[in-house]
Amino acid sequence: MKTGTRTITVGIDGSRPSLDAADWAAREAERHRLPLRLLHAGIAPVLPVRVPDVDVPAGRTRTALDRAAIQLSYAHPALDIIARSTEEPAVPALLEAVAQSEMLVLGSRGSTGFAGFLVGSVALEVSARAERPVVLVRAGELPEDERMPVVDGTPPGEARYLPVVLGLDVDHPADDLIGYAFDAAATRSAPLRVLHTWTMPPLRGYAPGVPLLEEATERENSKWRVLSATLQPWRHKFPETHVSEELVHGHPGHHLLKASTRAGLLVIGRKTGAGGGAPTGLGRAAHSLVHHATCPVAVVPHT
Known part of the structure; x- marks a missing residue:
């Protein structure tokens, strides 16, 4: 693997497929003992909340990126997680991110918030142009x-x-x-x-x-x-x-x-x-x- 910025990056948009990909990326980051970078590209959708979030500054509503980071931090408490968002369109933002990472992880199914793209089209274009490995994770991956x-009672x-x-x-x-x-x-x-x-x-010129x-x-x-x-x-x-x-x-x-x-x-x-x-x-x-x-x-x- 080429050396570079020692992180694993995953594209996040709040959809179930991207969260499944993020959990896979978190496990991969733990295996390699690397930080995990969460990247949201495009305009971040605002998630409504029923009650105020006490740890969110006044005037700000928690985003899909915030929630993904919190969920992953609970599931992987020892993992160093970096969350970043950009209003740049998905494909150029992800291509820039993968150039600065060991690998990029994307969900490979379902609709995303990436400027109206289907994740399949984003994943295909990024995979076809990226400078470093891109891992595509199917929705529902556990x-x-x-x-x-497991056949002998071993914990999964x-x-x-x-x-x-x-x-x-x-x-x-x-x-x-x-x-x-x-x-x-x-x-x-x-x-x-x-x-x-x-x-x-x-066979050219084949003869019996x-x-x-x-x-x-x-x-x-x-x-x-x-x-x-x-x-x-x-x-x-x-x-x-x-x-x-x-x-x-x-x-x-x-x-x-x-x-x-x-x-x-x-x-x-x-x-x-x-x-x-x-x-x-x-x-x-x-x-x-x-x-x-x-x-x-x-x-x-x-x-």
């Missing part, structure tokens, strides 16, 4: 959803974490992407499942008698060798992380979506322009995963 089911908060799943293109591996996934697994003491999908390229099965087998063996070699230095760097390698034939969206049903976090990459140039945006598979994955999705930019 702490127990990232842990193994002490159950083992579900695996972190990394979708990796071995033809274009990236240290930022791989490092993020290994770090996420290590901070959770969770296993890491590395998944590479591949397809046979179209060409041993297609042998060619496919050799290509698959070559992929295995590259995958193993790519992960080897990371295994040495994170010796306590259990890593499983999987090579499957087909398209990445389908297999990663299936893998997300048994994962606590799905990590995918997004290529940026060479030398930090213009971003290339989200591909078709990433769009599908952001919309349909059943666990939080981390979109990690890399060259």
Whole structure:
């Protein structure tokens, strides 16, 4: 992960999806021992109250940001929480915030107060342009959803974490992407499942008698060798992380979506322009995963 201002930032608008994302971000900040920054962009809606708030200055009404900060401080009393609001529109404000953070966390479903955007459209645009990782958290995500089911009376908060799943293109591996996934697994003491999908390229000039099965087998063996070699230095760097390698034939969206049903976090990459140039945006598979994955999705930019 790139170094920078050591905070985790979450977009807040008072909606249930953004509060679920904020709670996930708070747990992630605790795991990394980092401060949590809450950011509200746009005009803050005023929340009516039935009785006066004794700790709110005269003439001021508590906002959605205030309430989110209070709720999180009760749920995570040891966490350093910083609340900030801006009237700048959501997308530029969030892009500026993520450039100054270790990661940005956003809710991935539901309507928001971000200048009338749907959170999906804000999340997609920010994910496609951000300089650093963006984690999209589905509405209704609970702490127990990232842990193994309890079967022996173990308290839910002490159950083992579900695996972190990394979708990796071995033809274009990236240290930022791989490092993020290994770090996420290590901070959770969770296993890491590395998944590479591949397809046979179209055959040109094919003539009967060409041993297609042998060619496919050799290509698959070559992929295995590259995958193993790519992960080897990371295994040495994170010796306590259990890593499983999987090579499957087909398209990445389908297999990663299936893998997300048994994962606590799905990590995918997004290529940026060479030398930090213009971003290339989200591909078709990433769009599908952001919309349909059943666990939080981390979109990690890399060259």
